[in-house]
Amino acid sequence: MKKLEEKIFKFLMIGSTVVILSILLYILYVIMKKGLPSLSWEMISQIPSGGFYLGKEGGILNAIIGSLYLIFFSVVISLMISVPVVMYLNFTLRRKSKLAAFARLTFDVLFGIPSIVYGAFGFTVMIYFGLQASLLGGIIAVTLLIIPVMIRSIDEVAILIPNDLVEATKSLGATNYETIKVITRQLLPGISTAVLLSVGRGIGDAATVLFTAGYTDSIPTSLTQPTASLPLAIFFQLSSPIEEVQNRAYAAALVLTIIILTLSFSARYFSRRLSKNKI
Amino acid sequence: MLKGRLLKDKIARHYMLGATIVSILLLFVIGGGLFYKSLPIIHDKSLWTLLTTSNWRPFKGDFGFASYIISTLFVTGIAILIALPLSLLTSIYIIEYASPRILRAFSSVVDLLSGIPPVIYGVWGTLTIVPFISEKLAPHFVEFSTGYSVLAGGIVLAIMIIPLIISILMEVFSAVPKEMREASMSLGATKWQTVKKVVIRKSIPGIVAATVLAISRAFGETIAVLMVCGNFTDLPKSIFDACYPIPALIANNYGEMMSVPQYESALMFAAFILFFIIVVFNIISRLVLIQIDKRYQL
Numbered sequence: 254m255k256k257l258e259e260k261i262f263k264f265l266m267i268g269s270t271v272v273i274l275s276i277l278l279y280i281l282y283v284i285m286k287k288g289l290p291s292l293s294w295e296m297i298s299q300i301p302s303g304g305f306y307l308g309k310e311g312g313i314l315n316a317i318i319g320s321l322y323l324i325f326f327s328v329v330i331s332l333m334i335s336v337p338v339v340m341y342l343n344f345t346l347r348r349k350s351k352l353a354a355f356a357r358l359t360f361d362v363l364f365g366i367p368s369i370v371y372g373a374f375g376f377t378v379m380i381y382f383g384l385q386a387s388l389l390g391g392i393i394a395v396t397l398l399i400i401p402v403m404i405r406s407i408d409e410v411a412i413l414i415p416n417d418l419v420e421a422t423k424s425l426g427a428t429n430y431e432t433i434k435v436i437t438r439q440l441l442p443g444i445s446t447a448v449l450l451s452v453g454r455g456i457g458d459a460a461t462v463l464f465t466a467g468y469t470d471s472i473p474t475s476l477t478q479p480t481a482s483l484p485l486a487i488f489f490q491l492s493s494p495i496e497e498v499q500n501r502a503y504a505a506a507l508v509l510t511i512i513i514l515t516l517s518f519s520a521r522y523f524s525r526r527l528s529k530n531k532i
Numbered sequence: 533m534l535k536g537r538l539l540k541d542k543i544a545r546h547y548m549l550g551a552t553i554v555s556i557l558l559l560f561v562i563g564g565g566l567f568y569k570s571l572p573i574i575h576d577k578s579l580w581t582l583l584t585t586s587n588w589r590p591f592k593g594d595f596g597f598a599s600y601i602i603s604t605l606f607v608t609g610i611a612i613l614i615a616l617p618l619s620l621l622t623s624i625y626i627i628e629y630a631s632p633r634i635l636r637a638f639s640s641v642v643d644l645l646s647g648i649p650p651v652i653y654g655v656w657g658t659l660t661i662v663p664f665i666s667e668k669l670a671p672h673f674v675e676f677s678t679g680y681s682v683l684a685g686g687i688v689l690a691i692m693i694i695p696l697i698i699s700i701l702m703e704v705f706s707a708v709p710k711e712m713r714e715a716s717m718s719l720g721a722t723k724w725q726t727v728k729k730v731v732i733r734k735s736i737p738g739i740v741a742a743t744v745l746a747i748s749r750a751f752g753e754t755i756a757v758l759m760v761c762g763n764f765t766d767l768p769k770s771i772f773d774a775c776y777p778i779p780a781l782i783a784n785n786y787g788e789m790m791s792v793p794q795y796e797s798a799l800m801f802a803a804f805i806l807f808f809i810i811v812v813f814n815i816i817s818r819l820v821l822i823q824i825d826k827r828y829q830l
Contacts, residue, residue: 259724266625341548365814367752373803428541457649460754484651
């Protein structure tokens with residue numbers, strides 16, 4: 254009897270593991286199968302021309318460039334905030350500081366807040382400052398979205414840095430700032446992983462940019478112009494009744510998936526190198 | 533020379549403190565901002581009317597959230613029902629039975645699944661789940677369904693929260709000390725008895741925390757749900773009916789909300805409800821997880 258129960262459950266456990274694995278493969282398979290036939294050089298090298306949304310010529314370069322702009326500026330801004338925060342929590346405050354514990358809880362909660370709320374909040378901020386849907390608005394919202402991702406991810410690595418290293422540097426007479434400069438070198442692989450993770454999260458998110466960045470067929474030339482983005486290009490084109498346009502949505506989905514997979518694999522590569530160099 | 537060094541240190545310290553305070557305040561500013569924006573509608577309609585009526589006619593000034601709230605609960609409920617058993621079985625297998633190689637390979641699978649953007653899940657859902665429901669599944673139960681339904685939303689959401697639940701559960705199960713397992717085995721218990729009576733029992737708070745986190749993730753998921761739920765303002769009568777969860781409501785109406793009085797306030801109120809529930813759920817489950825972490829560290 255005991256043996257039978259264990260057997261049944263083991264069967265169920267292996268079964269559900271296989272189910273989850275096959276869901277992942279099935280998603281990738283469907284996206285490839287649907288996207289590959291419509292993916293062409295024209296798709297990723299041209300902006301939409303007249304009649305694009307009726308199935309005529311053009312590509313989604315506006316969305317690709319728009320997404321790259323959005324994510325590049327957001328990552329730069331959030332790095333300037335996240336790195337100092339992690340340094341402060343780990344190497345300036347004491348290890349058991351109450352403030353650090355409270356801050357970590359806050360970032361966990363911020364991490365759980367859905368992107369639509371960041372989008373809605375970003376939108377109210379924009380109205381407050383009299384901004385229209387624009388590249389700048391999108392950057393603000395995406396920055397808010399990825400700050401907690403980045404802080405948590407760098408913090409995970411920073412916690413592992415041995416206290417001895419900090420104490421050794423300080424005992425040589427280094428100031429706190431100089432100590433941090435030394436530690437930053439140790440943290441670089443962790444920071445790279447964090448950047449890749451946040452790029453993945455930020456570039457694929459539609460709900461944050463829906464209100465804030467708008468959508469346009471051209472490539473923005475200033476911060477106050479609206480900008481297209483890949484997830485919205487997929488979303489809008491999929492809701493079209495015309496088949497050619499829908500097919501482009503699948504191609505755009507494939508482009509986004511390839512970007513995400515590349516990011517994910519490089520993140521793993523970096524974190525593996527990190528664990529090799531760990532002291 | 534010395535002064536320059538100390539000055540640099542001082543500036544850096546202030547900058548770091550400033551960045552920390554600003555990013556902590558972010559949570560409170562978001563909550564405060566959304567609450568402030570939703571004040572007009574709360575004053576005008578009373579919280580009770582807003583939450584319990586289901587008349588939604590923005591142009592006549594009727595804002596009842598009941599059907600959106602019920603849609604959200606419905607979709608989330610289905611998602612959890614599907615995701616929790618699958619994730620529990622899988623993470624027990626991975627942690628207790630599988631070899632380290634499978635463990636490593638499977639964490640890549642979890643990472644990849646959690647990295648796929650919501651909009652891709654939405655595309656996949658409309659391509660596979662929606663036609664499956666309308667052509668294969670629904671005809672057995674109801675006369676007609678477009679496939680864009682509560683069930684479609686639930687299934688897609690389930691797949692989206694599975695990586696979150698599994699990654700937390702894997703940590704929770706590995707946090708159970710090895711000695712406890714060994715003690716149980718040395719008393720003659722089988723592997724499965726040990727898992728059932730020791731590992732799972734010890735992990736119940738962690739399992740609850742993971743579930744609560746997953747619920748709050750499912751609550752706020754927008755684009756995928758928007759793409760597969762059908763977005764129809766009415767109380768869904770069966771799982772094959774279309775529904776309209778709160779995040780989809782916000783996302784769908786941002787364009788027109790500026791022209792109607794109180795509409796903006798109503799949508800910001802919707803965002804505030806999401807924010808409030810998710811923050812409360814997150815704080816509870818994170819505190820539980822921190823406790824688990826503390827108890828077994830040392």
